[in-house]
Amino acid sequence: MPNRLTRYELELMNVLWDMGEGTVQNVCDALDRDLAYTTVMTTLNLLQSKKSVLERVKKGRAYVYRPAVSREYMSKTVLDDLTPVLFQKALPSLVLGMLSREKLEEEDINALKAALEKVERKQAEHKKTKRNHPQ
Amino acid sequence: MPNRLTRYELELMNVLWDMGEGTVQNVCDALDRDLAYTTVMTTLNLLQSKKSVLERVKKGRAYVYRPAVSREYMSKTVLDDLTPVLFQKALPSLVLGMLSREKLEEEDINALKAALEKVERKQAEHKKTKRNHPQ
DNA sequence: CCTCTACTATTACAATTGTAGTAAACAATG
DNA sequence: CATTGTTTACTACAATTGTAATAGTAGAGG
Incomplete structure (x- = not known):
């Protein structure tokens, strides 16, 4: 049961939902804003280890991150959270x-x-x- | 342009939207959870001074808080925020x-x-x- | 006028979040 | 094998949030 994501976390998730999967580098490139590589990494790690909305697999030297929940699922969760x-x-x-x-x-x-x-x-x-x- | 509210802030707003208006004491009583009086007060103050989604008027010795934006308006704002x-x-x-x-x-x-x-x-x-x- | 009570203001503090630097590991290349 | 560039791990730190204690203030009752 993923917790509510913040606006910035959603920003990153959005990129990964669009791309399907990607490394920290990929996400940085795809982002509109200029965020430090390590900033993106920290947040992706958080989304993976604490929020459990990402999973990652080592591919070559780098980790490839992939959404563990679909955009639809997250949408429903958020909606359920806000509806009451x-x-x-x-x-x-x-x-x-x-x-x-x-x-x-x-x-x-x-x-x-x-x-x-x-x-x-x-x-x-x-x-x-x-x-x-x-x- | 009110920022995104957190789950707890929404909890308080919800009470006030339901009641129309109320003092810190009123809100405390109406809340499901047991929160310290001062906790509620701090958050109501935040919602008034920083988030601008509440306004307050001194009535007798106490402040009466009242939503400055409607539930519908907030809903639309949240939806607009999340839709992209x-x-x-x-x-x-x-x-x-x-x-x-x-x-x-x-x-x-x-x-x-x-x-x-x-x-x-x-x-x-x-x-x-x-x-x-x-x- | 003095005390009690109900509020408020001020201050505190731990957890989370947003952002990033630095150091270490590792892979490719000369 | 030594160098260099990429990626990760670890650490940091200010801002925000969730929660509350304490101290001060202002009416109400005697």
């Missing part, structure tokens, strides 16, 4: 915001519509059940 | 996950459906425009 406090009561307006902000593919829109209808059906079902078996 | 790294490529599937996890009100579902249809229309419009004015 932030999103619980604000989900609809947030989804609305997302919809207007993001460029969605047609298939995404269709998937969302399908999901909504499913939720709707489930809710209707639930109501009916309650009516029929009011306990 | 985390949600970029996975947003639709995440929204799907949230939708299935959360209990939505009927009106929320309707609002979401309406929004989806709007996006869909806009997209169709866009396509048509492109077809008619290629360039």
Whole structure:
């Protein structure tokens, strides 16, 4: 169960998620910012040893780091972490915001519509059940 | 532009968002955990003076703290912060996950459906425009 | 006016995080 | 084999965060 990552840790993870895997050097090169080699190394080590969101394998002289959890998994974790406090009561307006902000593919829109209808059906079902078996 | 809040800061904000406003004592009482009075005070002060997500007014002998930003606003900020790294490529599937996890009100579902249809229309419009004015 | 109580302000301190230097190991090359 | 360049390990250090104790201040009750 990975802890919450900071903004800078996420920055590094992002690079590795994009690249698939890479050495400290690779990550340094791919980064937008200029961070000292050792800075990147320290953080990658932290992400591997303490946070357990990276794994590393010695390849030749250098370590190759690779994400141990997918971007999707991490996203879900973060979302689950924040939802009780932030999103619980604000989900609809947030989804609305997302919809207007993001460029969605047609298939995404269709998937969302399908999901909504499913939720709707489930809710209707639930109501009916309650009516029929009011306990 | 409030910075990212930590998990503990959010815990306190959550209480105040729920209560609307309150003194240090109120927040202590409403908290699930047992935190020292001064601990809560220190953090509330931080949230007010540095993070600017709380404001406070002296009422009688004590300060009354009140959120300076809404839960929705904070949610959007956090989401904007995380989207470039985390949600970029996975947003639709995440929204799907949230939708299935959360209990939505009927009106929320309707609002979401309406929004989806709007996006869909806009997209169709866009396509048509492109077809008619290629360039 | 004096004491008690409820707050606040100030200060403290350990853990974590962001950033990096230095030294050691090791591999390639002349 | 000695030199050089790359990579890692170890160490460092200031800023932030999580947590709290202590001391001071200002109303409330006698």
